Amino acid sequence: MIRVAIQLLFSEARLVSARWINGTIILAIISFISLQQSTLFFSMMSRTYNMVTNASDVDVWVSASTPIDLEYALLSISGVEYTSPLYQIQLNDTRSFSITGIDQETLLGLPTKITEGQPHFLRMEDTLFVDQKAKSIDVGSHLMLKKKPCLVVGKCKAVREVGQEPSLFMANTTFSTLFPDQKPTYFLIKGANGVNHKRLAKRITQQTGCPAYIPSEFIRMTMGEYVSKSGFSKGFAIVMGCCFILGLALAGQLLYRNCLENIQTYAIIEAMGGGVQTIILMAISQSALLALMGFSLGAITLLLGYAIFHPSTLSLSIYPMLIGINALFILLISVIVNLLGLYSMRREEVGILMKG
Numbered sequence: 001m002i003r004v005a006i007q008l009l010f011s012e013a014r015l016v017s018a019r020w021i022n023g024t025i026i027l028a029i030i031s032f033i034s035l036q037q038s039t040l041f042f043s044m045m046s047r048t049y050n051m052v053t054n055a056s057d058v059d060v061w062v063s064a065s066t067p068i069d070l071e072y073a074l075l076s077i078s079g080v081e082y083t084s085p086l087y088q089i090q091l092n093d094t095r096s097f098s099i100t101g102i103d104q105e106t107l108l109g110l111p112t113k114i115t116e117g118q119p120h121f122l123r124m125e126d127t128l129f130v131d132q133k134a135k136s137i138d139v140g141s142h143l144m145l146k147k148k149p150c151l152v153v154g155k156c157k158a159v160r161e162v163g164q165e166p167s168l169f170m171a172n173t174t175f176s177t178l179f180p181d182q183k184p185t186y187f188l189i190k191g192a193n194g195v196n197h198k199r200l201a202k203r204i205t206q207q208t209g210c211p212a213y214i215p216s217e218f219i220r221m222t223m224g225e226y227v228s229k230s231g232f233s234k235g236f237a238i239v240m241g242c243c244f245i246l247g248l249a250l251a252g253q254l255l256y257r258n259c260l261e262n263i264q265t266y267a268i269i270e271a272m273g274g275g276v277q278t279i280i281l282m283a284i285s286q287s288a289l290l291a292l293m294g295f296s297l298g299a300i301t302l303l304l305g306y307a308i309f310h311p312s313t314l315s316l317s318i319y320p321m322l323i324g325i326n327a328l329f330i331l332l333i334s335v336i337v338n339l340l341g342l343y344s345m346r347r348e349e350v351g352i353l354m355k356g
Contacts, residue, residue, distance in 0.1 A: 052215050110169055
């Protein structure tokens with residue numbers, strides 16, 4: 001019956017090209033928009049917790065929200081191997097930068113993927129690392145920060161913030177010289193071997209009163225705050241809702257007409273004992289084939305664009321899960337509109353449908 005359903009979709013040679021091409025293009029456009037918007041949304045979300053992604057070797061993040069000597073208090077907690085403060089600031093001078101200050105001894109908080117230079121170069125005075133996407137800044141050059149020259153000694157692979165400013169990483173000694181009044185933003189914890197990091201975070205919160213999170217908890221919290229306080233998530237929901245409605249309206253015209261044109265054939269199959277389930281299976285097969293073609297065309301177009309623009313700072317992060325979810329999204333649109341056509345057939349008597 002699946003083969004019969006495909007033949008019905010391609011029936012009437014004079015209509016094949018228009019019907020097939022129109023349906024494929026409609027679903028391809030919907031697929032492209034939905035996949036592009038979802039990848040854009042999750043790419044932006046990944047930038048909200050960029051510091052967690054960059055500092056992948058940190059076990060626990062502690063918010064420095066207390067006036068006590070937090071570093072000493074953390075070192076006294078069982079399970080903490082060592083801790084280091086992390087400083088962060090946005091500098092808007094002659095050029096905008098996102099600057100992170102890390103401990104010069106442990107270098108905890110420095111991105112683990114170094115593309116140029118050596119991490120220990122940061123222990124030298126007035127030196128810094130820059131993210132590799134800052135093409136205009138070369139290793140060996142000097143950057144003027146607060147009217148003070150700093151030597152670029154290396155580059156690293158770092159995820160930028162939402163604002164797209166180049167990321168700079170320097171030792172706390174250099175950071176404190178440039179920004180003497182800046183307090184630590186977080187304290188980074190490296191747990192002892194065999195210690196449960198989630199329990200360690202809970203123990204830190206209980207003993208210091210400061211919020212402590214393992215990386216996965218920190219990511220969920222950061223994303224949750226951004227989604228709740230930003231209008232970006234609402235815009236994403238509106239776009240996806242419009243895609244769904246447009247898909248139903250545009251693709252629905254094609255599949256609904258196809259179902260009505262073959263309604264007598266469906267009635268004959270039912271009269272011969274095929275049953276409603278067989279007809280529904282045939283309709284879903286037609287929908288799946290059309291959805292596959294439309295989604296593939298839309299996804300390939302987006303992937304080509306991704307390959308072209310990936311080296312830029314505006315590159316998207318395409319996750320395999322998003323591709324699967326969007327494929328189901330397009331399939332759902334196709335199935336719904338095809339089943340609506342079958343619903344019209346069920347309202348008629350089989351004998352009437354077989355006339356003519």
